[in-house]
Amino acid sequence: MKAAVWYGRDDIRIADIPEPRVTKDQVKIRVRWCGICGSDVHEYREGPMIISRKPHPLTGKSSPIILGHEFSGDVVEVGEDVKRIAVGNRVTINCLIYCGECLYCRLGEYNMCLKLATVGLAWDGAFAESVVVPEYTVLKLPDPVTYEMATFAEPLAVAVRAVKRSRLKVGDTAVVVGAGPIGLLVLQAARSGGASRVWAIEPIPSRRDLARQLGADEVFDPARGDAGKEIAERTDGLRANVAFECVGNQSAFDTAVRVTGRRAMIVMVGMALKPIEVPFFRLWGHEKEITTCTGYVDEFPAALAFLADRRVKVEPMITAKIKLDDFVEKGLKEMMRNPGQYIKILVTPEGEL
Ligand SMILES: [Zn+2]
Ligand SMILES: [Zn+2]
Numbered sequence: 001m002k003a004a005v006w007y008g009r010d011d012i013r014i015a016d017i018p019e020p021r022v023t024k025d026q027v028k029i030r031v032r033w034c035g036i037c038g039s040d041v042h043e044y045r046e047g048p049m050i051i052s053r054k055p056h057p058l059t060g061k062s063s064p065i066i067l068g069h070e071f072s073g074d075v076v077e078v079g080e081d082v083k084r085i086a087v088g089n090r091v092t093i094n095c096l097i098y099c100g101e102c103l104y105c106r107l108g109e110y111n112m113c114l115k116l117a118t119v120g121l122a123w124d125g126a127f128a129e130s131v132v133v134p135e136y137t138v139l140k141l142p143d144p145v146t147y148e149m150a151t152f153a154e155p156l157a158v159a160v161r162a163v164k165r166s167r168l169k170v171g172d173t174a175v176v177v178g179a180g181p182i183g184l185l186v187l188q189a190a191r192s193g194g195a196s197r198v199w200a201i202e203p204i205p206s207r208r209d210l211a212r213q214l215g216a217d218e219v220f221d222p223a224r225g226d227a228g229k230e231i232a233e234r235t236d237g238l239r240a241n242v243a244f245e246c247v248g249n250q251s252a253f254d255t256a257v258r259v260t261g262r263r264a265m266i267v268m269v270g271m272a273l274k275p276i277e278v279p280f281f282r283l284w285g286h287e288k289e290i291t292t293c294t295g296y297v298d299e300f301p302a303a304l305a306f307l308a309d310r311r312v313k314v315e316p317m318i319t320a321k322i323k324l325d326d327f328v329e330k331g332l333k334e335m336m337r338n339p340g341q342y343i344k345i346l347v348t349p350e351g352e353l
Contacts, residue, residue, distance in 0.1 A: 004068070014327065027075055033347065036070075038182075041335050041336060045336060065123075069118060098116055151346055159185035160193075172196065174244065175259045187200055250277060267291050267293060269293060278290070
């Protein structure tokens with residue numbers, strides 16, 4: 001079968017490789033669509049980041065490995081012990097592969113598994129014609145969720161978890177700093193979670209338009225004026241209860257501190273690769289909290305429900321659809337050349353778009 005195989009930094013090859021085979025408890029999925037995640041671009045440009053340099057302790061995988069973790073498809077084969085999933089099911093997956101034995105697995109906190117692996121990073125992923133995964137990862141799609149929409153279940157599960165970690169309550173106000181692919185989903189998840197008003201802060205005009213279209217009450221350009229003051233004016237000086245930092249750098253974090261009020265929560269959703277300075281004195285006086293979130297545990301059913309009833313809209317976020325053959329040139333390289341222009345590029349291994 002055809003697959004996009006990561007061999008190393010700047011070295012992803014569209015190769016013809018043997019079809020993966022199912023064992024007892026595994027499911028084979030014919031891939032319909034797979035979204036390109038920012039982490040795929042990182043692995044291509046500066047990897048290995050999450051890809052293991054040594055064989056992964058749980059899966060034994062390192063490079064070469066097939067990327068791709070935001071996908072949908074049809075079940076074409078199941079192992080003899082598979083009960084819940086059948087050939088013909090339309091599905092997506094929860095990408096976490098876990099040991100099932102460590103303390104965190106026994107507590108059901110799978111994203112904390114001591115041997116955690118992710119499909120598409122430590123297990124062959126879905127920039128391929130087919131992918132084989134354990135049955136426990138597979139989720140059936142509700143009828144209204146198309147294959148294209150279902151590629152957003154994974155990043156939306158991240159967004160739902162970010163909202164849970166924020167402890168946002170009905171009626172709270174929220175600010176999303178950075179309206180990229182994750183920020184736009186967090187914005188909608190916060191709305192679905194009961195936020196009374198959600199503001200977005202984003203420098204790129206096309207992303208500001210999308211944020212407005214997807215439910216932001218107002219959108220501010222950080223280059224023009226002081227979003228902290230604007231939000232203070234709209235909240236009787238109280239500022240927001242929650243901020244989601246969806247960029248991962250110092251200036252976005254500083255903005256999150258400015259736009260939030262006393263006893264506020266700041267969730268670091270963006271992957272900050274460099275250290276960030278924290279003005280603890282300002283947080284101290286206001287009893288502000290900072291938290292992080294990583295992956296998901298059981299947020300997929302909520303994500304699929306939000307997609308099914310269109311509470312979370314993802315179609316406007318699809319900025320391009322390409323073929324697997326063009327994954328590097330029209331996918332990864334294009335996102336590197338024009339990072340502001342793309343929200344989500346979907347890739348299909350099928351012949352026709
Ligand atoms: Zn991702
Ligand atoms: Zn574990």
